Amino acid sequence: MMRNYEKNLLVLVAPALLAACDNTIGEPADDPGDPPPEVPGEPAEPDPDLPTDDNDFLTDGDGRVFSYLPPGDLLPDSGPGHQDTTIYRPDIVFPLEDAAFLNSQVYRYGGSQSHINGMNGGQCNATNYEYPWQDTFCESRSRAQIMCPNGGHEGNDIRAATCIPNSGETHWAVAVENGRIVGLQGSKYTVKLQTEDGTLYRYMHLDMSQLAVNDGEFVVKGQRIGKVWNDFFNSSGEQVPTTYHLHFEMYQNYAPDEETDPVFDQVNPYMTLVSAYERKLRNE
Ligand SMILES: [Zn+2]
Structure with a gap:
């Protein structure tokens, strides 16, 4: 769990570890199994006979190398974020x-606040469809929740592989776990999936006129739910399209500290999604 995140951290910590190693040079190194001391400034060549760590570079179906920014690292001036490294559900499918x-x-191209970082242009701007991923949990919003007490975005926004207005392609959202579709009747742009142990997922902005599931239906992990689309209604009940994307939320029992009783509320799904995507790219 969180291996790649820790690996990223290790890059930062490694110089400090090397400095600490310098303090041990005076110790006897009489064990013949000890590797020769490393000379600073001369990085060791990788041994070509050793298998490479194929987790270092994961590529998607189009050969692009996957990367992601740390949790809580939002675009400038787009909200506080919530640095949450927890992988809440280590076995979901993406x-x-x-x-x-x-x-x-x-806050990116095609969004209402895109000017703040000079990202003026439409949602199909190529950089919207590139790595690295960036967290959007607790991006500025008016609605408060347990992890964003001053208001914040309750989930992560996921663009499909291609920009649908340009490509015309279909991109399916699937059940992340076995569970049941609940509360669909009367829902304008949200599909809820609940697992046997109570975990709740909310999928938003799918093409609600062409869902692949019915209310109350039991679904299996990986089963198609609906097409990524732009269905949305504003607080006045008017239908206004959003950008083409899936807004994805995850509810868990969460307590901000040991003195507080847990509340069933939205938690940051970012590292759970990173973990699921890495397993997907490894074909696990
Ligand atoms: Zn969203």
């Missing part, structure tokens, strides 16, 4: 069948 890009729908 909620989209194809390659996907997590980034902001509001």
Whole structure:
């Protein structure tokens, strides 16, 4: 769990570890199994006979190398974020069948606040469909929740593999776990999936006129739920399209500290999604 995140951290920590190793040079090194001391400034050549760590570079179906920014690292001036390294559900499948890009729908190209970082242009801008992923949990919003007490985006936004207005392609959202579709009747743009142990997922902005599931239906992990689309209604009940993306939420029992009783609320799904995507790219 969190191996790649820790690996990223290790890059930062390694110089400090090397400095610490310098303090041990005076110790006897009489064990013949000890490797020769490393000379600073001369990086060791990788041994060509050893198998390479194929987790270092994961590529998607189009050969692009997957990378992601740390949790809580949002675009400048787009909200506080919530640095949450927890992989809440280590066994889910990724909620989209194809390659996907997590980034902001509001502060990037095509969003209502795109000017703040000079990202003026439409949602099909190529950089919206590139790695690295960027967390959008607790991006600025008015609604408060347990992890974003001053208001914040309750999930992560996921663009499909291609920009649908340009490509015309279909990108399916799938059940991340076995569970049941609940509360669909009367729902305008949200599909809820609940697992046997109570974990709740919310999928938003699918093409609600062409869902592949019915209310109350039991679904299996990986089963198609609906097509990534732009269905949305504003608070006045008017239908206004959003950008083409899946908004994905995950509810768990969560307590901010040991003195507080847990609350069933949205938690940051970012590292759970990173973990699921890495397993997907490894064909696990
Ligand atoms: Zn969203």
